[in-house]
Amino acid sequence: MVGTMALLRPFIRTPRMPRTPSRPAPGPCADDEVLLDAPDARLGPALVAAAQDDHGPAAGLLSGTRAAAEWERRDRYVTRLAAFAHARPQWCEDWLAAAPRDPDALLVGAQLAVDRAWRSPARAELLREVSPLITAAAKADDRDPVPWRLALDHARGARAGHTYFGELWAAAVRRAPHHYGCHVAALRYLAESWHGSHRECFDFADRAAQDAPADALVQALPLRAAFGYLTDGCGPGVPRARLDAAADRAIALSARLVPADPWPARMRNLLIFVLVRLERWSDASEQLRLTGPYATSFPWDRAAEDPLGHFLQVRAEVRAAAPGQRSRQPLPGLGGHARPGDH
Structure with a gap:
């Protein structure tokens, strides 16, 4: 355990950021005003367009997160878009057909494939088959840590050993040392490897x-x-x-x-x-x-x-x-x- 913990220890420090002043929250809302899994103002239009089989807004949204290195939002948006594609796959399939080398389309497609494999009783076998999709997404933009978060999730599902997982982890934190999604993936791996x-x-x-x-x-x-x-x-x-x-x-x-x-x-x-x-x-x-x-x-x-x-x-x-x-x-x-x- 000690060796693996040392391997997974975050190794890059950055200066603390100044506190951002907060605004007061509104008063209590009624039960019928509560929203479940509401998208933010940027994701909402992309989901509405996807419902009309239009992948353009999703492509623009994710392209913008790459350009601005908004890796946390990119990760969240990819997960939500892939979840939508699980129920309405046509717009994602059209996107991949129109732009087969687009880093954003590849990433959503890889996330969707992992999600589908994870839900199957044949999880381990199906996860092995989607490995090339994750590799393609990672190669499409070498700066992006999100494909590496997906690779970490994939490795946990495939019950990869500590050495291989540690190599993936090192590649992920080189790209974004404080990326939350990658850290959650590592925490889940540790929790399953050392149950209890x-x-x-x-x-x-x-x-x-x-x-x-x-x-x-x-x-x-x-x-x-x-x-x-x-x-x-x-x-x-x-x-x-x-x-x-x-x-x-x-x-x-x-x-x-x-x-x-x-x-x-x-x-x-x-x-x-x-x-x-x-x-x-x-x-x-x-x-x-x-x-x-x-x-x-x-x-x-x-x-x-x-x-x-x-x-x-x-x-x-x-x-x-x-x-x-x-x-x-x-x-x-x-x-x-x-x-x-x-x-």
Whole structure:
């Protein structure tokens, strides 16, 4: 374990970024005003056009993220566009036919292929078949870390060994040392390789967050480690102070991000989930205020068939409990089992 942790340790430090002033979030919204997985203002038009079998806006959107090196947004947009293509594949097929060497089309196509393989009982065999698609996407733009995040996900699904995974990881962080998606992929690999070894996962997540700028999404990586521990129900206990520290780091990140906006909603929904499990009602209430009307399927779909309904139920419970006292005592039943996660 020690050797692999050293291999995966983030190795490039950058200066801390100044805090961005935040704007106040709007007041509470009614249940029927809450939106599930709402796209941001840039992704929305691309999805609307895709529904009309027009790939042009999606191509323009992703091309813009490459030009501006907006790797976090690029990763999120690729994932959402591939999810749309799973249900409506024609526009993506037309895009690939029209521009077979386009880095953006290749990446969405590779993400779609991995998603399809992951859902199949023949996952390992199908994942081997899509390897050339990931390679083509990576070669199409050597700066882009997102194909390497996809390669890391692919390696986990194919149960690749530590040495090979470490080589992929090194290539990913050379391109973007603090890319959140790549770090989440690595954390998931570690969690599966060392099932129950939550402290090692926390070590990796904490080091990554410490090395990252204060406004980078990697600041939420310890929160992902906390979520894994709280929903896993196996392995030795993690000190309550470490769980609180992970939540506190994510709270600090949330304060730097725009309130009531679809972009940070996924991180804030996860933060609310963890804060509720820790019975930190006042903190959860504040994050609900900052989240505004934006619910996300993850993490609520890990515990219920109806993620929006579950979010609304939790929101009502938080409102009923807050203002409450922040508990610092170990809580019974912090573990538990969530529904199987996505890849």
